[in-house]
Amino acid sequence: DSGVTQTPKHLITATGQRVTLRCSPRSGDLSVYWYQQSLDQGLQFLIQYYNGEERAKGNILERFSAQQFPDLHSELNLSSLELGDSALYFCASSVQGGTQYFGPGTRLLVL
Amino acid sequence: AQSVTQLDSQVPVFEEAPVELRCNYSSSVSVYLFWYVQYPNQGLQLLLKYLSGSTLVESINGFEAEFNKSQTSFHLRKPSVHISDTAEYFCAVSDDNTDKLIFGTGTRLQVFP
Numbered sequence: 413d414s415g416v417t418q419t420p421k422h423l424i425t426a427t428g429q430r431v432t433l434r435c436s437p438r439s440g441d442l443s444v445y446w447y448q449q450s451l452d453q454g455l456q457f458l459i460q461y462y463n464g465e466e467r468a469k470g471n472i473l474e475r476f477s478a479q480q481f482p483d484l485h486s487e488l489n490l491s492s493l494e495l496g497d498s499a500l501y502f503c504a505s506s507v508q509g510g511t512q513y514f515g516p517g518t519r520l521l522v523l
Numbered sequence: 524a525q526s527v528t529q530l531d532s533q534v535p536v537f538e539e540a541p542v543e544l545r546c547n548y549s550s551s552v553s554v555y556l557f558w559y560v561q562y563p564n565q566g567l568q569l570l571l572k573y574l575s576g577s578t579l580v581e582s583i584n585g586f587e588a589e590f591n592k593s594q595t596s597f598h599l600r601k602p603s604v605h606i607s608d609t610a611e612y613f614c615a616v617s618d619d620n621t622d623k624l625i626f627g628t629g630t631r632l633q634v635f636p
Contacts, residue, residue: 414566445622445623468621512624513569514559514567514568
């Protein structure tokens with residue numbers, strides 16, 4: 413157990429819908445990262461937050477957004493969902509610049 | 524820009540045989556290197572990491588990797604694999620400029636009895 417929790421574990425929704433994925437980092441970790449794992453793109457970095465502020469952006473679509481709250485948990489919002497958004501979404505946390513520990517992931521299926 | 528290459532998408536091996544999973548990286552600055560393992564239907568678990576110091580790093584379950592700066596490699600090795608080592612293995616790189624991890628495409632290790 414990495415200490416990073418993610419909910420929900422599975423999510424099935426329809427095209428055009430909006431979903432929110434939640435992540436709670438390990439105790440004491442200020443950085444939260446979101447990654448997407450898909451068959452065609454592999455593991456890709458989406459976005460990083462540090463202590464509530466956006467720190468870095470990767471290949472994140474404009475339809476996707478994220479935020480980190482004062483209690484340090486983070487949410488990834490995916491809107492206007494398309495079939496191609498079906499993937500495993502991972503959250504990771506770290507002390508600033510340190511080793512990243514991954515949560516179990518949320519498996520999203522868009523039908 | 525950083526990149527990671529894992530040349531072998533699949534590595535089949537018999538139980539108790541040695542294995543090497545190859546990883547090469549490209550970066551213009553000092554790097555940090557990681558191996559993560561993903562068991563079927565599970566998340567990513569850190570296997571081992573190189574941050575600085577000794578170029579040979581070991582994990583608690585018998586894997587080791589050696590950082591070779593001249594060859595820009597960080598190959599993962601185990602002298603004798605078990606059935607339970609069957610999983611997908613990902614090599615990743617980051618650096619001081621950015622915390623984000625750049626992952627390779629993964630190598631599926633399949634251990635046969």
